Amino acid sequence: MASSSVTRSRDVKLQGVPASPGIAVGRVLRLDERGRHQFYYIGVSAAQARMEVRRLREALQVARTQLQEIKVRLTEELGYEHSFILDAHLLMLEDKRLIEELEHEIRARRVNAEWAVRSVADSAINAYMQVNDLYLRERTSDLEDVATRLLTILSGHDKFDLSKLDQDVIIVAKNIWPSTVAELDFKHVLGFATNTGGLTSHSAIIARSLGIPAVVGLHDVTRLAKTGNTIVIDGSEGSVILRPTKSVLTAYLRKRKREADRRTRATADTAQAAETIDGARITLRANVELPTEIESLALFGAEGIGLYRSEFLFLNRLPELPGEDEQYEVYRKLAEATGEAGANIRVFDLGGDKLTLGGFEAEQNPALGLRAIRLSLKVEHMFRTQLRAILRANLHGHLRVVLPLISTITELRDAKRIIADVKQEMAEARIEHNAELPIGVMIEVPAAAMMADVFAREADFLSVGTNDLIQYMLAVDRANENVAHLYQPLHPAILRTIADLVRVAEAEQVPLELCGEMAAEPLQAIALIGLGIRILSLVPGSIPLVKNAIRSVELERVRSLMKEAMNLTSSAEVEELLASELPRQAPRFFQAWSSRA
Amino acid sequence: MQERTVTISNRLGLHARAAARLVRRASQFNSTVELLREDTGETADGKSILSVLLLAAARGTSLIIKTEGDDEERAVNALVELVEQKFEEELSDGVF
Numbered sequence A: 001m002a003s004s005s006v007t008r009s010r011d012v013k014l015q016g017v018p019a020s021p022g023i024a025v026g027r028v029l030r031l032d033e034r035g036r037h038q039f040y041y042i043g044v045s046a047a048q049a050r051m052e053v054r055r056l057r058e059a060l061q062v063a064r065t066q067l068q069e070i071k072v073r074l075t076e077e078l079g080y081e082h083s084f085i086l087d088a089h090l091l092m093l094e095d096k097r098l099i100e101e102l103e104h105e106i107r108a109r110r111v112n113a114e115w116a117v118r119s120v121a122d123s124a125i126n127a128y129m130q131v132n133d134l135y136l137r138e139r140t141s142d143l144e145d146v147a148t149r150l151l152t153i154l155s156g157h158d159k160f161d162l163s164k165l166d167q168d169v170i171i172v173a174k175n176i177w178p179s180t181v182a183e184l185d186f187k188h189v190l191g192f193a194t195n196t197g198g199l200t201s202h203s204a205i206i207a208r209s210l211g212i213p214a215v216v217g218l219h220d221v222t223r224l225a226k227t228g229n230t231i232v233i234d235g236s237e238g239s240v241i242l243r244p245t246k247s248v249l250t251a252y253l254r255k256r257k258r259e260a261d262r263r264t265r266a267t268a269d270t271a272q273a274a275e276t277i278d279g280a281r282i283t284l285r286a287n288v289e290l291p292t293e294i295e296s297l298a299l300f301g302a303e304g305i306g307l308y309r310s311e312f313l314f315l316n317r318l319p320e321l322p323g324e325d326e327q328y329e330v331y332r333k334l335a336e337a338t339g340e341a342g343a344n345i346r347v348f349d350l351g352g353d354k355l356t357l358g359g360f361e362a363e364q365n366p367a368l369g370l371r372a373i374r375l376s377l378k379v380e381h382m383f384r385t386q387l388r389a390i391l392r393a394n395l396h397g398h399l400r401v402v403l404p405l406i407s408t409i410t411e412l413r414d415a416k417r418i419i420a421d422v423k424q425e426m427a428e429a430r431i432e433h434n435a436e437l438p439i440g441v442m443i444e445v446p447a448a449a450m451m452a453d454v455f456a457r458e459a460d461f462l463s464v465g466t467n468d469l470i471q472y473m474l475a476v477d478r479a480n481e482n483v484a485h486l487y488q489p490l491h492p493a494i495l496r497t498i499a500d501l502v503r504v505a506e507a508e509q510v511p512l513e514l515c516g517e518m519a520a521e522p523l524q525a526i527a528l529i530g531l532g533i534r535i536l537s538l539v540p541g542s543i544p545l546v547k548n549a550i551r552s553v554e555l556e557r558v559r560s561l562m563k564e565a566m567n568l569t570s571s572a573e574v575e576e577l578l579a580s581e582l583p584r585q586a587p588r589f590f591q592a593w594s595s596r597a
Numbered sequence B: 001m002q003e004r005t006v007t008i009s010n011r012l013g014l015h016a017r018a019a020a021r022l023v024r025r026a027s028q029f030n031s032t033v034e035l036l037r038e039d040t041g042e043t044a045d046g047k048s049i050l051s052v053l054l055l056a057a058a059r060g061t062s063l064i065i066k067t068e069g070d071d072e073e074r075a076v077n078a079l080v081e082l083v084e085q086k087f088e089e090e091l092s093d094g095v096f
Helices: A046-078 A086-094 A096-109 A113-129 A134-138 A140-154 A178-183 A202-210 A246-268 A291-300 A310-314 A324-341 A373-378 A380-396 A409-428 A446-450 A452-458 A466-474 A492-508 A522-530 A540-551 A555-566 A571-585 A587-594 B016-027 B049-055 B072-084
Strands: A012-015 A017-020 A023-030 A169-173 A189-194 A214-216 A230-234 A239-242 A283-288 A305-309 A343-346 A399-403 A439-443 A461-465 A512-515 A535-538 B002-007 B032-037 B043-045 B062-068
Touching: A017 A202, A023 A189, A023 A246, A046 A086, A046 A096, A046 A113, A046 A140, A086 A096, A086 A140, A086 B016, A086 B049, A096 A113, A096 B049, A113 A140, A113 B049, A169 A230, A189 A202, A189 A230, A202 A214, A214 A230, A230 A246, A283 A291, A283 A512, A283 A540, A291 A324, A291 A540, A305 A310, A305 A324, A305 A512, A305 A535, A310 A324, A324 A343, A324 A380, A324 A399, A373 A380, A373 A409, A380 A399, A380 A409, A399 A409, A409 A439, A409 A452, A439 A446, A439 A452, A446 A452, A446 A466, A446 A492, A452 A461, A452 A492, A461 A466, A461 A492, A466 A492, A492 A512, A492 A555, A492 A571, A522 A535, A522 A540, A522 A555, A522 A571, A522 A587, A535 A540, A540 A587, A555 A571, A571 A587, B002 B072, B016 B049, B016 B072, B032 B049, B043 B049, B062 B072
Parallel strands: A023 A169, A169 A189, A189 A214, A283 A305, A283 A535, A305 A343, A343 A399, A399 A439, A439 A461, A461 A512, A512 A535
Antiparallel strands: A012 A239, A017 A214, A023 A230, A230 A239, B002 B062, B032 B043, B032 B062
16 A cells, blocks of 8 residues: 555564564464453343343353363363463352352342453452562452453353464464463464563463464563554564564565575475484484473474473472372373483472472572472472382383482482482382483583583483583573673583583593583584584474584584684684684585574 | 461462362361451451452461361361461472
8 A cells, every 4th residue: 555654653673582483474463352342330120130140150151161171172282280270260160159249249239240240350359459469469360360251251252262263363462371372273373472471481481382483571562562463573583573664574574484494494304314424423302391392303303302391390380299190191201202212301490590399488599599409309209209200101111310400429329319219119119110210410510510520420321401501600691681692602611611521421431412502503503513412402393403404514524613613712703713614614504594684 | 166277388378279279178078167367357268269369368377267067177177287288389298
């Protein structure tokens, strides 16, 4: 249309947290509109009040059925851990007091069912808002969720069924909740953009597990975006462009095409081995957070699971603990899906910036506090329960455990003693299990890196966790935007440390694996294999891309390049060297790759 | 009638999930279950989640649990235990 450019609103660019990579271009569907319709106060006669009570009861029944269905779907699609909160919602809908109060409101005040729901819910929410406790105040969202559901059903607006979207959309919402996810028709969802959330938020994890682009932590995208607007999401950069101008849109469409082409090419290659031109075989394993991701392992050509972040079992249900049987079911799935290639289960990495466990005070400096193995050793029940579940599930495949945040040999010895003890207890109680369970140490604390030879002698394998190793070596919190520029994976100190670890592992003859975001970035992944790493674990979706990078290089040349890199003085110099040399060495991959917009 | 005083000691207070547990447990008994906030005098029906939520008992709140009926003693013991175990959220033996 030839509308004047003066009246057309300009494009708006927002920067958030890149939560799930990729580019999505499409129309906005703003979720908060659902249920936020008008409803009116209607005075009714006594006879009509009886009708209203009946409407209310029917709506309650519909709501219960909906929640039951959502619960089933959610448990199937994302695992039991995500469906737990719906129990509280169901209890509310079954609450005799609440139902009595609603019916009383209709009968005594002669109002329509909608009005009764709204006023009863509002007074409950008001009572909550007055509590001098932030956590409890936030719980009003549960009440509001239930009230909104009832109002939607009562007003007949539930015709707008998210599970039957007829066109592709990009979801814009304050947050993506489990109940929303369960209702969405994912075939038509191209991406997410949310106001709240960080890398470990629900929205982010769900997007990654679905493999769709997402940007979170955008603060007020719901205010700026309207349903039907064109929106661009760049999940790799963390940016969102609303109502893009034609030239911006064209640029992104081109970029999206390039990425799609690369992905098609890469996926087509999954049958091929991750082997360099000169025949060095690299093993690419998957990092897994959610049960749904297990299905994508074969698709992306993962050779087993290098890192299962078991603390995600807690997600959305903290401070409640997952029981032994529930854990067993998940671990058994991992064992069965990975077969000979096996799966590394990192025992709960709770505390710190991750997830916090009830009963423990917030700490002044959580990154250096009671977390990961420290917490498991302190709360031994929890650790033992997890071990029992792992040992039982190990009958179905080849599981290994990895101990996170080990800083002293005593921790490893204590953990091994507990593992041996649990095995013995199970043997005595004649509980079927497979005691052949290799124990690995996560190398992510600088002290452990320096003492790697000592750990190598007492552990079955070592696994370098680069995300935390970089954070602790460089003393930088990558989530803190003031210092994020100092988070430098290619810092020579990091490169030298990794090269040392490779030497130690060879000398002590223990397998060495590496997991972390570095492994998913082609340039950095090549640097890692140049340093001598042979087993990388990364997000499943990035495996084809990294495999292509590996297949395009010669190990010998990359190795001498990294020798040079280790003698440079800064991360910037290393980056410059790699960015100029790799496209020369491997034009087929790196020229195309580095020309991204 | 049985009556016991407890202090909510789990970090998150009587939030939705803890309340759900309490209501489920209370509903297993024939006895009536009443909760009374010592500080404000507000009462709640222990078998109603909304009612329990409305107490909005944060950590540190003192509650009197009153049970009345043929199994009042078992009921009060079970509920006191649940609160003392911090609703089995924290690492009590009851979890596993």
